[in-house]
Amino acid sequence: xxxxxxxxxxxxxxxxxxxxxxxxxxxxxxxxxxxxxxxxxxxxxxxxxxxxxxxxxxxxxxxxxxxxxxxxxxxxxxxxxxxxxxxxxxxxxxxxxxxxxxxxxxxxxxxxxxxxxxxxxxxxxxxxxxxxxxxxxxxxxxxxxxxxxxxxxxxxxxxxxxxxxxxxxxxxxxxxxxxxxxxxxxxxxxxxxxxxxxxxxxxxxxxxxxxxxxxxxxxxxxxxxxxxxxxxxxxxxxxxxxxxxxxxxxxxxxx
Numbered sequence: 001x002x003x004x005x006x007x008x009x010x011x012x013x014x015x016x017x018x019x020x021x022x023x024x025x026x027x028x029x030x031x032x033x034x035x036x037x038x039x040x041x042x043x044x045x046x047x048x049x050x051x052x053x054x055x056x057x058x059x060x061x062x063x064x065x066x067x068x069x070x071x072x073x074x075x076x077x078x079x080x081x082x083x084x085x086x087x088x089x090x091x092x093x094x095x096x097x098x099x100x101x102x103x104x105x106x107x108x109x110x111x112x113x114x115x116x117x118x119x120x121x122x123x124x125x126x127x128x129x130x131x132x133x134x135x136x137x138x139x140x141x142x143x144x145x146x147x148x149x150x151x152x153x154x155x156x157x158x159x160x161x162x163x164x165x166x167x168x169x170x171x172x173x174x175x176x177x178x179x180x181x182x183x184x185x186x187x188x189x190x191x192x193x194x195x196x197x198x199x200x201x202x203x204x205x206x207x208x209x210x211x212x213x214x215x216x217x218x219x220x221x222x223x224x225x226x227x228x229x230x231x232x233x234x235x236x237x238x239x240x241x242x243x244x245x246x247x248x249x250x251x252x253x254x255x
Contacts, residue, residue, distance in 0.1 A: 045105020
């Protein structure tokens with residue numbers, strides 16, 4: 001079940017904890033995907049908090065927001081790039097997107113297979129997807145005080161397995177949100193410190209979200225018939241099926 005777009009907006013843009021979460025996940029996104037010019041970048045679910053750094057240099061930015069969630073205009077004060085869409089039919093041409101971010105779109109969907117199929121369809125050759133989901137071992141998935149406490153949390157193995165089933169190859173992975181999901185002043189002030197420790201000692205500290213970068217598998221086209229001509233074919237069976245020639249001794253004999 002998707003969260004309401006107003007609840008997501010209020011969390012990320014009107015609470016200190018939401019701004020902490022936005023900064024932590026966005027920093028990891030930029031580490032994986034530095035800003036490049038001329039690319040088409042899209043986000044599905046509520047991924048727009050991660051897309052702002054790409055606005056200036058990208059050829060096109062698209063914020064896809066599923067119908068059950070609702071849509072809001074984004075970015076504020078600029079030409080709107082967000083659009084309401086069906087989970088199972090995105091209004092994008094096949095192969096249009098270079099980079100695709102999914103956040104609050106997979107774990108809350110009732111049709112995760114269709115979401116990943118659409119993600120695979122809209123990515124072009126060499127395209128990459130970045131999937132952000134709640135970590136089932138992290139603190140952020142254990143309460144409903146943040147958007148990461150809703151939907152189905154994943155382990156890294158579960159997420160990578162699901163991506164492979166839908167034509168993706170996991171390339172890199174990381175985690176974010178190592179500070180507790182607390183509004184306490186101490187935790188908010190020390191959030192950056194916890195993020196730094198988590199990135200350094202990740203295997204021992206469970207982040208609140210898992211992030212997996214995956215590439216689209218593209219298979220070479222196949223053609224029928226032999227791949228190469230046979231240069232020196234065997235001639236042992238030549239003549240099979242043809243008439244047997246009359247023996248030379250009997251030629252010209254009359255009866």
